[in-house]
Amino acid sequence: MKKMFSPVIVLLVILAVIAISIFGSYNGLVSSDEAVTSSWSQVENQLQRRMDLIPNMVSTVKGFASHEEKIFTEVTKAREKLIGAGTVGDMAKADQELTGSLSRLLAIAENYPELKADANFRQLSDELAGTENRIAVSRMDYNNAVQSYNVKIRRFPTSIIAGMFNFQQRDYFQAAEGAKEVPKVDF
Secondary structure, eight states: OHHHHHHHHHHHHHHHHHHHHHHHHHHHHHHHHHHHHHHHHHHHHHHHHHHHHHHHHHHHHHHHOTTOHHHHHHHHHHHHHHHHOOSHHHHHHHHHHHHHHHHHHHHHHTTOHHHHHOHHHHHHHHHHHHHHHHHHHHHHHHHHHHHHHHHHHHSTTHHHHHHHTTOOOOOOOOOOTTTTSOOOOOO
């Protein structure tokens, strides 16, 4: 009788170890997936902060440079594209377009000494610069979370669990084409 229980106990222990391993792998994948989602939320949070600042910046500059209508239209269109972007790639492209438009807007503002001296403009410029830094950090954190997650779902034996539960690779936030080019500013 004792000999019969010994193989059953060994089998139960092996099954328990396998089950614990599967649960641990699954829970690790869920945690990594949530870290990616949370990191992406921070990117969106910082992009929203910037989009909230832009109308104030445009209004301030518009008061001093009312004849520069083209740049205001560009900034507004780029902002709308970013709001409507659905995928990480679309958002990266729209973000790059908005960054270029903002660079041109700030370059135009440089031509107006009384605008540069205005306290509201200085405060908005500082807020925008701080937000740009936060966006860069958030993008980096997001890409790090994506890297960690993607590595985890590709490693054996976790890749088996990832396949069983349909965990898919996530996309990195990449700069749009032409992002390395300096924006052109025409006066």
